[in-house]
Structure formats: structure tokens, C-alpha cells
Amino acid sequence: MKWHVVLVLPLLLAASPRPPDELLQAVRMKHAVWLLRENGQVFRLDDEAPAPVPVAVPAPASGICRLRGAVALVGRTEAGWQVFRRRGAGWDAGPPTPVLSGELYLGAGCTIDDVTLLTNHRIVDERRGVVSLVGYKPARSIRTVVYREPDALLVGTNAGEWGGKLLRITLVSGRVEEVPDLEDPIHDIAPAPGRPGCVVLAVGLVHFLPSGNLTELCGSRTRRLYARAWEEQGFKVKPMAADKDSYSSVAFYGLARAGDGTLTAIAMDGLYDIARDGRVSGPKPLPAFKLRGDVRISDAARTPELVLTGINGRASLGGAMPIVVQR
Numbered sequence: 001m002k003w004h005v006v007l008v009l010p011l012l013l014a015a016s017p018r019p020p021d022e023l024l025q026a027v028r029m030k031h032a033v034w035l036l037r038e039n040g041q042v043f044r045l046d047d048e049a050p051a052p053v054p055v056a057v058p059a060p061a062s063g064i065c066r067l068r069g070a071v072a073l074v075g076r077t078e079a080g081w082q083v084f085r086r087r088g089a090g091w092d093a094g095p096p097t098p099v100l101s102g103e104l105y106l107g108a109g110c111t112i113d114d115v116t117l118l119t120n121h122r123i124v125d126e127r128r129g130v131v132s133l134v135g136y137k138p139a140r141s142i143r144t145v146v147y148r149e150p151d152a153l154l155v156g157t158n159a160g161e162w163g164g165k166l167l168r169i170t171l172v173s174g175r176v177e178e179v180p181d182l183e184d185p186i187h188d189i190a191p192a193p194g195r196p197g198c199v200v201l202a203v204g205l206v207h208f209l210p211s212g213n214l215t216e217l218c219g220s221r222t223r224r225l226y227a228r229a230w231e232e233q234g235f236k237v238k239p240m241a242a243d244k245d246s247y248s249s250v251a252f253y254g255l256a257r258a259g260d261g262t263l264t265a266i267a268m269d270g271l272y273d274i275a276r277d278g279r280v281s282g283p284k285p286l287p288a289f290k291l292r293g294d295v296r297i298s299d300a301a302r303t304p305e306l307v308l309t310g311i312n313g314r315a316s317l318g319g320a321m322p323i324v325v326q327r
Helices: none
Strands: 023-030 032-037 043-046 052-054 061-067 070-077 080-087 091-095 107-108 115-119 122-125 129-132 146-150 154-155 166-170 175-178 186-191 196-206 209-220 223-227 252-257 263-269 269-275 280-284 287-293 297-299 305-308 321-324
Touching: 023 061, 023 305, 023 321, 043 297, 061 107, 070 107, 070 115, 070 321, 080 115, 107 154, 107 280, 115 146, 115 154, 146 186, 154 186, 154 280, 175 297, 196 263, 209 252, 223 269, 252 321, 263 280
Parallel strands: 107 146, 186 252
Antiparallel strands: 023 032, 032 043, 043 052, 061 070, 070 080, 080 091, 107 115, 115 122, 122 129, 146 154, 154 166, 166 175, 186 196, 196 209, 196 252, 209 223, 252 263, 263 269, 269 280, 287 297, 297 305, 305 321
């Protein structure tokens, strides 16, 4: 029985103790990275600091992002759901939205100026107000990625070995539709280079053996943009036919935007470049990760900047995965 495949990324963490709570998100603000753990704690890791330090927050954070030069967090207070923006050493509080019975936070889509909060019952949008979901109610997942389109939210879920879904939720009506033919964990969503109105999905799972691909979505049409077969013997990879599925394939975990509109895809075996014509090249080696406190993070001078998290261990045997530090 060949178990060695699952050790590709976990080996990077073998020398360090498991953190008390896994990382969910990371954003960069000037000379520091802000880190959110699954217990709602927020930490700040300055570029020259040996370890992250806790940040006082007005409420346990459910999500973080950056809005026009400021860190923003979504929290649940006694008054309800609120968005807080960092100002100096404190926080500016947005108006609260009372929490419904049984309501759970799923994720948030951030634009330059505002935040759209998604729960299992509603959309809470800073500009449009509150819209109830109609039809299918999305379920909580290990990490839920929310991508804001002009008139809809794209929601990718990750349930580990139990797969994942992609949902499109219309902002005006709250109608929820499942995009068909996508059944694996979705880790990230980003604009497709050179294809207005289209996005790329990073799809991946490592559960004993790896599987994954890069999928392009244009409207309701999906197509496989790229996949690379994974061979167990000797950790070798091989080309994969476009019209055939391999039993195991490289898992993709993240997408980082470059200034020229191209993308870098972060996979279990390295970095892949997605050009404006849709061609995918790679892999290039993953960056080295340095242990700072209990966080493993890549060099801030290199892009994309990555941190490692073991959150996938909640529902699969895939070990650690890299996530993108949002800029």
C-alpha cells in the first residue's frame, strides 16, 4: 500500500508543533500580515518580527479582508453581524444586522469599498441591504470562498473527502443555483486572464491520493483549463490527456493575481502560471517556508506570498496546504 503521497506538504511542518487553532485567512497590509485563526482570533505578523502577536478585536472574527488600505473583519456581537474597519489602533464599527435563529456565517465577498456577508439564510450587503436566500441553503464547509461578481456571489465549498460545490447566488433575488459537474473541494476563485466575465477555480483534494484541476467558468459553462496527472512511483508527474481523467492528479489550492492580469496557481507540487491566452505552464518550485512562532510563511519579498495551514485535516488526510496572503 502506497501511503507516501500524502506526505508531500506535511513534511514542511514535521519539525513544528501543531498550532492550537488552524489558520483560515491571511491578508497583507503594508509591512505586516494579518492572520485569522478558526477560533476567531486575529494576529499580526510584522515583517521583522520573530512571531505573530494577538490583536485586540471588538468581536471574534469570522472573516477578514482588506478594504481600500484598511483591514476589515466580520464579527458577531450582541447586536448582530457587523463589519469593523481598522483605524489607527482601534476599529470603526459598521451598522449591526440582528442574527436570526440558527444562522451561521459562511463567508464574505470583499470589493475595494464594501463587504457582502453570506450566511446559511441570507446575504447581508453593505450597499444593497439584506436579501433572504431562495431555494437551496448552502452548508458550512471547512473553508468557504466567496467571490463577488457584479450581480451575484460565486460560492465555493470544501468538505474535504466529501467533496465540494460551486453555487451562484443572485444578489437581487437571493436565488441559489448549483453549478453542475463540480463535485470536488474548491479553494479559490479569481478572474480568468484575458476572458472578461469568466473565472478560474482552484480545485483540489489530497486524501491518501491527490486529485484536482484548474476549471474555467464562463456564465454557466465550465471547462477544464488544466490538469496534471500524478504518478505514485517516485513522485513523478506525467502529461495528462485533455479528454481523460486520471486516477490521481495534482491538487490546486490557491490563485494569486499579478499586476498584468495573469494568475499564479498554487498547487501541491509548485506554482503554475496562467497566461492571458489561457495557457498554463509550470510547475516552478514552491517557495521556502520559514517558521516564525507557530506560523510557516514564505518570504514577503517573493510573490505570491503564502502561509501553510492544516485546516484540511478536519475532513481529509491531506496534511498542510498553502494559502495565498491576499494583497
